[in-house]
Amino acid sequence: MPDLQNWLETNLLKLNLAEEMDYEQGFSRLSYTKEEKQSHHVFQSIAQDLGLEVKADQAGNQWATWHVDDQAPTVAVGSHVDTVKNGGGYDGVAGVLTGLAAIKALKDQNIKPVKNISIICFASEESARFGVSTIGSKAISGLLDKEDIASVKDTDGITIKEAIEDFGLSWETIDQAEVPESKLESFLELHIEQGTQIETNDADIGIVRGVACPIRLQVTATGMANHTGTTPMTRRSDAFTAIAPLITFVEEQANLLNSEQDIPLVATVSTVSLEPNVMNVIPGEVTLGIDIRSVADSLKKELADRIQAYCHKIEEKRSVDIHIHTLVDNPSVFLDPKVVEKLTKVTEKINYKPFHMDSGAGHDVMNMANKWSTGLLFIPCEQGISHHPKEFASINDLAKGTQVIAEYLKEETGEDL
Amino acid sequence: MPDLQNWLETNLLKLNLAEEMDYEQGFSRLSYTKEEKQSHHVFQSIAQDLGLEVKADQAGNQWATWHVDDQAPTVAVGSHVDTVKNGGGYDGVAGVLTGLAAIKALKDQNIKPVKNISIICFASEESARFGVSTIGSKAISGLLDKEDIASVKDTDGITIKEAIEDFGLSWETIDQAEVPESKLESFLELHIEQGTQIETNDADIGIVRGVACPIRLQVTATGMANHTGTTPMTRRSDAFTAIAPLITFVEEQANLLNSEQDIPLVATVSTVSLEPNVMNVIPGEVTLGIDIRSVADSLKKELADRIQAYCHKIEEKRSVDIHIHTLVDNPSVFLDPKVVEKLTKVTEKINYKPFHMDSGAGHDVMNMANKWSTGLLFIPCEQGISHHPKEFASINDLAKGTQVIAEYLKEETGEDL
Incomplete structure (x- = not known):
């Protein structure tokens, strides 16, 4: 050859x-x-x-x-x-x-x-x-x-x-x-x-x-932009600290679903965009892109549902609004x-x-x-x-x-x- | 008037x-x-x-x-x-x-x-x-x-x-x-x-x-970019999931320092940049910008030290390298x-x-x-x-x-x- x-x-x-x-x-x-x-x-x-x-x-x-x-x-x-x-x-x-x-x-x-x-x-x-x-x-x-x-x-x-x-x-x-x-x-x-x-x-x-084929979610958390130096910790609506635990949650839940059954699932928070993303302003808006894949469509759906429920919990605890947009959901x-x-x-x-x-x-x-x-x-x-x-x-x-x-x-x- | x-x-x-x-x-x-x-x-x-x-x-x-x-x-x-x-x-x-x-x-x-x-x-x-x-x-x-x-x-x-x-x-x-x-x-x-x-x-x-005046830190975590769909959860070096808990940590520690003494301190993870920041690639590198302020310079220093120690812990647990660059440290x-x-x-x-x-x-x-x-x-x-x-x-x-x-x-x- x-x-x-x-x-x-x-x-x-x-x-x-x-x-x-x-x-x-x-x-x-x-x-x-x-x-x-x-x-x-x-x-x-x-x-x-x-x-x-x-x-x-x-x-x-x-x-x-x-x-x-x-x-x-x-x-x-x-x-x-x-x-x-x-x-x-x-x-x-x-x-x-x-x-x-x-x-x-x-x-x-x-x-x-x-x-x-x-x-x-x-x-x-x-x-x-x-x-x-x-x-x-x-x-x-x-x-x-x-x-x-x-x-x-x-x-x-x-x-x-x-x-x-x-x-x-x-x-x-x-x-x-x-x-x-x-x-x-x-x-x-x-x-x-x-x-x-x-x-x-x-x-x-x-x-x-x-x-x-993936389910892809776009999760947007909206808080309130404000000056980093003059806004006390107790008076903030920081969109980034509010949504950050979701990044960890997605990984944890993917690992959990893999430990519970045999068909593999992978999930990744692969994109982020912050507004205004400057050093002296508290993040007012954060958008995360999440990519979820498995040949078992029900598993992808299960993780997407858990993400939605977790975002509701965040909204209850923190002064932010969270909107989830499904970009892609292909069987x-x-x-x-x-x-x-x-x-x-x-x-x-x-x-x-x-x-x-x-x-x-x-x-x-x-x-x-x-x-x-x-x-x-x-x-x-x-x-x-x-x-x-x-x-x-x-x-x-x-x-x-x-x-x-x-x-x-x-x-x-x-x-x- | x-x-x-x-x-x-x-x-x-x-x-x-x-x-x-x-x-x-x-x-x-x-x-x-x-x-x-x-x-x-x-x-x-x-x-x-x-x-x-x-x-x-x-x-x-x-x-x-x-x-x-x-x-x-x-x-x-x-x-x-x-x-x-x-x-x-x-x-x-x-x-x-x-x-x-x-x-x-x-x-x-x-x-x-x-x-x-x-x-x-x-x-x-x-x-x-x-x-x-x-x-x-x-x-x-x-x-x-x-x-x-x-x-x-x-x-x-x-x-x-x-x-x-x-x-x-x-x-x-x-x-x-x-x-x-x-x-x-x-x-x-x-x-x-x-x-x-x-x-x-x-x-x-x-x-x-x-x-x-602020201490400003630039924290860069380097993992390994890879395909989101084909890289099992167990074989990843995801820089974003590795560093995400730091976002929560900065807020928690600022609140803790405020509860321990009277001089206010504020701290904000105000910027983020992800590489490559595209939907189907696991984040290979993440850079966070952190802004810390207090009139008590020793308090700012204390938080910066805790951030450094926490980053070392992350490095021990996850397959990422973390580099901290002090952008600004003004008394x-x-x-x-x-x-x-x-x-x-x-x-x-x-x-x-x-x-x-x-x-x-x-x-x-x-x-x-x-x-x-x-x-x-x-x-x-x-x-x-x-x-x-x-x-x-x-x-x-x-x-x-x-x-x-x-x-x-x-x-x-x-x-x-």
């Missing part, structure tokens, strides 16, 4: 617009920025070198297709190349890269598929810029609610609509990227695990059964058991050990699962670190993932099926 | 660049911005109408002088007109306005002072923009450490040096605003109380003995007891009830006290609310303050002294 490994190594750097993978600041290719576009251009160029037809749709998704027959169905594989701020170079890229590499492997083996194969590079998977994730795959799956997100802004005050127009697309036509159900037969995504279960279970490849997504079975079979066939698991992170495949038969493969990443400059997956694991995809595509698009 | 009250009402609006005082968003005239400059222009115009000579110094302070004799000493009065973001229209303005109004009162009474009188409108008192306060009065008093602040930036990335140059000043010469000790005889500031002690004690005017300032006595005498002479107190907030007078004999007067403000759009002082209380200043100036600059 040295040829495949070299190819992966070279094109991993290219898709990351990088000379090496080890940057202290990591990679920043936020949604619908020129950095994401540059990486899309690299995708186009690699795909064209493999002899694929490349086109972009109205949402900025890139489709690279091995087109064999107008009448034949299309089997799709893909992921994304955008990143969080100071993120890693594998989240997303791994799936796009191994998809393209699998095409190379099939071509090197002189395989002649009887179905079309598309490698999709989805636009704007990460929510880091606008708080809205998987925009490209939502558009393809017909799940994009334009009205709902039009006025969402990034931290520079640029709306998602403006960003999309700056990207060279038209806001008016973005939802025309929707693909009819009949056009695709199935969709497969490969992603880094962003956890350590594959390694812990001494396996090679993770085969995902369910994706834990968990389950992948097609038949695809899970097929992936298991091909993984074992080429002598790798599969591990069946759930995903704590959302991916483009969640949207695709709404319309098509789908599968999700994980490859290990070091220490489970992700969304961080230290994110790392080995070329060896990328090659294993490529082999599984190639083998799967052979089975799915070969003549004997 | 209807004439004085009308004058105060009219010029209060003018200095606030406003048609009315009741704006939901309050007033925003941050340090060294065009809004501060506009208000300085109004100050110049009012002073000139009163027949005063107006000049600006190298730090942007405005000096309006009733010049009677080159050989005579100068008695000064003043405050500032800059504000915090969405602040009130009385913090600072009250002192500048009543200083000018006192000149009007003396002139209306045909008083002929034998000393010069200057009303100073100090530049950039508030720390809201750069985290550095009382820049103008520091320059006058020779306390400005240019090296120390040159690279400080506002939230738009503009350095204090750039802001000062944009304001029309030269960074090179800003410290030449220093005034020799011999040039001034004394300095008096009037300010709104920003508390409720005058009212609680059924008095008219607060006469301040000491100013509680409390005591005003001239002779001036306190003179202010008490004149207040009682015109049949107002004085109340002797300490100040929890820093003011320009702190710097002036370093070099000259100084006094600080407070007038009541509604519910003690300050640094907030609802900040309010009555015209009646502004008029009382004006009368006390005028009476003091008569005594200090009259022939019989």
Whole structure:
């Protein structure tokens, strides 16, 4: 496999617009920025070198297709190349890269598929810029609610609509990227695990059964801003000291729920904004963002309920008003058991050990699962670190993932099926 | 006094660049911005109408002088007109306005002072923009450490040096605003109380003995950023959940210290910054800003020590590193007891009830006290609310303050002294 490994190594750097993978600041290719576009251009160029037809749709998704027959169905594989701020170079890229590499492997083996194969590079998977994730795959799956997100802004005050127009697309036509159900037969995504279960279970490849979609809450506590030096401790309505115990509570309750039953739940107070956030003014308003995930939707709901009850208690004890806004509440997504079975079979066939698991992170495949038969493969990443400059997956694991995809595509698009 | 009250009402609006005082968003005239400059222009115009000579110094302070004799000493009065973001229209303005109004009162009474009188409108008192306060009065008093602040930036990335140059000043010469000790005889500031002690004690005017200067700490906890969905609760180094109990601890310990002895102490966790502060990433780094004040310097030190010890405990229990940086540690300032006595005498002479107190907030007078004999007067403000759009002082209380200043100036600059 040295040829495949070299190819992966070279094109991993290219898709990351990088000379090496080890940057202290990591990679920043936020949604619908020129950095994401540059990486899309690299995708186009690699795909064209493999002899694929490349086109972009109205949402900025890139489709690279091995087109064999107008009448034949299309089997799709893909992921994304955008990143969080100071993120890693594998989240997303791994799936796009191994998809393209699998095409190379099939071509090197002189395989002649009887179905079309598309490698999709989805636009704007990460929510880091606008708080809205998987925009490209939502558009393809017909799940994009334009009205709902039009006025969402990034931290520079640029709306998602403006960003999309700056990207060279038209806001008016973005939802025309929707693909009819009949056009695709199935969709497969490969992603880094962003956890350590594959390694812990001494396996090679993770085969995902369910994706834990989040409940996201925005909790706003409103007290009264006042001068820090002249307002006695007894006459304050400090929104920050009032809400601070909730940060501890969320962690405690997540740990408690995990100790009480077997299905894992994770919960994080991941964002905060303080008004006015200056040294000599008591915080008058605090907003916390809370992210809760589990494949068991009832567990997420249970924690959200406990958070609400705890906020009521705070309101009773302290002179603050608390408002909870549910930003996101998506039920968990389950992948097609038949695809899970097929992936298991091909993984074992080429002598790798599969591990069946759930995903704590959302991916483009969640949207695709709404319309098509789908599968999700994980490859290990070091220490489970992700969304961080230290994110790392080995070329060896990328090659294993490529082999599984190639083998799967052979089975799915070969003549004997 | 209807004439004085009308004058105060009219010029209060003018200095606030406003048609009315009741704006939901309050007033925003941050340090060294065009809004501060506009208000300085109004100050110049009012002073000139009163027949005063107006000049600006190298730090942007405005000096309006009733010049009677080159050989005579100068008695000064003043405050500032800059504000915090969405602040009130009385913090600072009250002192500048009543200083000018006192000149009007003396002139209306045909008083002929034998000393010069200057009303100073100090530049950039508030720390809201750069985290550095009382820049103008520091320059006058020779306390400005240019090296120390040159690279400080506002939230738009503009350095204090750039802001000062944009304001029309030269960074090179800003410290030449220093005034020799011999040039001034004394300095008096009037300010709104920003508390409720005058009212609680059924008095008219607060006469301040000491100013509680802050200790300000910057506490940074460093953990490890990671994906919120895929990192089990047991494998996290969440900097926010690690440091959150400190927010509660600071409030608890301030209350405890207040219950143990009589000198008040206040402490506030007033700022927070989270990295990366996005919904799907566990906080990797949190920085809290803590403001501690008391006229008893040993009490401030005691709380700072307890905070440090508590942070060590957190480090022992959680996988985070905590670094504490002392931003500010200024000893409390005591005003001239002779001036306190003179202010008490004149207040009682015109049949107002004085109340002797300490100040929890820093003011320009702190710097002036370093070099000259100084006094600080407070007038009541509604519910003690300050640094907030609802900040309010009555015209009646502004008029009382004006009368006390005028009476003091008569005594200090009259022939019989």
